[in-house]
Amino acid sequence: MGLPCGTRNFKYDTDMAILRTRTHWALFILLLAFVFTLPLYLPNRWIGVANLIGITLVAATGLNILIGYCGQLSIGHAGFIAVGAYTSAILTNALGGEWFMLALPASGIMAGLVGLIFGIPSVRVKGFYLAITTIAGQFIIIWVINHWGITGGFVGIKVPYATIGDLIFRTQASQFYLIMGIAALSTFFATNLARTRVGRAFVAVRDNDLAAEVMGVNLFSYKLLAFFIGCFFAGIAGSLLAHWIGFMNAEHFTLTESILYVGMIIIGGLGTTIGPIFGVIFIRLLDQGLLFLTPAIEGAIPALPSGFATGIAPMLFGLTIILFLILEPRGIAHRWVLFKAAYRLWPFSY
């Protein structure tokens, strides 16, 4: 399905391959070459933006597994990212930045375990009810961070550079390779997960959990597994975020951020591997564009009534999301599929 005309599979492993034609391979290698040479021609500022995109992508990929594949609505994702960020911060402060390779998986596991706790209600409740329990998770986690001495409380906590062996990730460019490497691995993992027995069980739970249970899918196990994996990714993203910014306090992990993550995967395309990539890039770049907007409008037209320009950026941001939801509810990923189909059939797309 979705293959260029004339492509046939003669072996099972060819049928299962993600990249199935030479063109696929060539485009994939070109894409990797383009992404991993970005620090050579991007200014530092945009490498920083790319780093933020990479970190957000890891977290959004986890949320997409949870919501997009398994249908478990979570509006506390920023809280789980916070768990990962603080785990990494505390461990590397105690042991040194060179223990980053221990702190990184530990952050994922810790966030996954905390995610399990807040995922338990998913067995009994779903939809909006589950969303409320995950919001509770968001508030509880942030409260604990603010009141537990080891996290630095309201003051915050400094985080050392990530270090692997003799390699210290000081610059934006070096951090770019670390972050993009992990983002690529996360996407690869998510792509494969969707094609496994576990992935298919997730989709079955999402589409009709009663039917899935009748078919032998253990709802308790699979829902909790989805929470663990989704929050594991959030924890990994948190660890990367902590070492990228170098200083953490709870203000980084607001409810607004959690909602924005849901927005990103909806705009990108729920339940697709490529959706989070599109959604994250779109939202983060829109964010960057809007940084200039209000100052630019106020600078260009000083006579504007006070507060007028202040409302423009949020309105434009909201309007863009609304338009996307109205015009393309299946997200940018669906547009991508349509584009590929039209491209393959061109010039006979009718």
Place this chain on the structure above:
Amino acid sequence: MTSKKLMIAVTLCLALIISALPLVSACASKPAEAPTKGPLKIGISTPTTGPAAEKGSPMGHANLDAIEYVNNELGGVDGHPVEVMWLDNSYDAAKIVTIVNAFMDEGSLMYSTASSKMMASSMEIANRAGFPGLASFSSPILYRPPQHIYGQLPDYGDDWGAFASYYMKNVWKGSGKPKMALHLLNNPTGFGARDAAKASAEKMGIEIISINEHTATTISETESLNRIKAMNPDVLYISSTPAPTALIIKNAYELGMYPGMTIGLGHASFTKALIDIAGADIVEGVHGVFPTVNWGDDVPGMAKMTEYVRKLHPKDEGNMDYITSWAQSLIMVEILRNALKNAGYDVLAKGGPEAWEAIETQGIHKLNYDVGGLHGPAVYTPGDNRLSKSLRIFQIKGGAITPITDWIDAPLIKFEEFDWFGK
């Protein structure tokens, strides 16, 4: 219209907006007068949108209005126009990190933020690069231990220090230690005062008898005040925002605690809003601390600031945050002037680490500037990155906030020497 056509129209609109951004942005960041010499670039980031826009918007106006005044009327800094890269951070921690990277990339010599939160989120990136930053509102974590981030005004801990110092010298007439209760908002506004009290109360001869927390949305503090009342305090210090502070004072009034003891407030709540909410008769006699002058005060810098606010942003007149940010821009200009004089334009024009070091060592470290009397003098003291350390004590008299002291210096507290700091 079909959805396809609508999609195309929307895409075209978005593309037009995005492609027009650099053009409009260029218009915004150009100085008002054509440069006669090369520019000196600075970065300014304010939360002009987002949850703190009501503070960030006038602060951004003030920053730019002051720079316009400097470029238009003072000829820039010795003929070099000050060029501002102004970006809106929406009070978003992730955005400010990318913004500071942009400032560094674009050759800014230093940067400023309006809030301690935004500076805290970006300070590590700046400290790692040696890029100097100036926060108008600050907290000890920004500069204890001191690195490349500086505070324009004293922080909430300094408020407590200045008030306690004034209280011991001028109000306390009893024997032994006065008993002080703290009522604190459950965020850095409150905990800054708590940390200062923990560090200095013993040394200043004050006994802290009770530390209470409240939320910004509290609806009654009768219970906590009853506990405090049982301890018979001499003074109640509140570090919070206007609404909860007004509630606490009203509750204390209803319980018969006030008048009868001294009440002192940190600067976050000591505004006209407090009097409006609580009622002038109830808050009569309350003491408070504030780091800037009031609108209309007779100080040299007031006339020009008032002229510009009336000309460019009349709705901001009367807003205390405008004064803070106007002064912040003037301080940055003075830092540039010092660095230009001591290091030369060639060093500054290059941007990057060498220029940043020159800004710090030849600009900030040689700073001794009175800011037209708008707040206490901005003076660098080695080991102390607070530029202005001065506060004034005010008292509410006849419904008006009235100054009762000249500038009082808040003592430096080396928080990093305490094991409990940040825990």
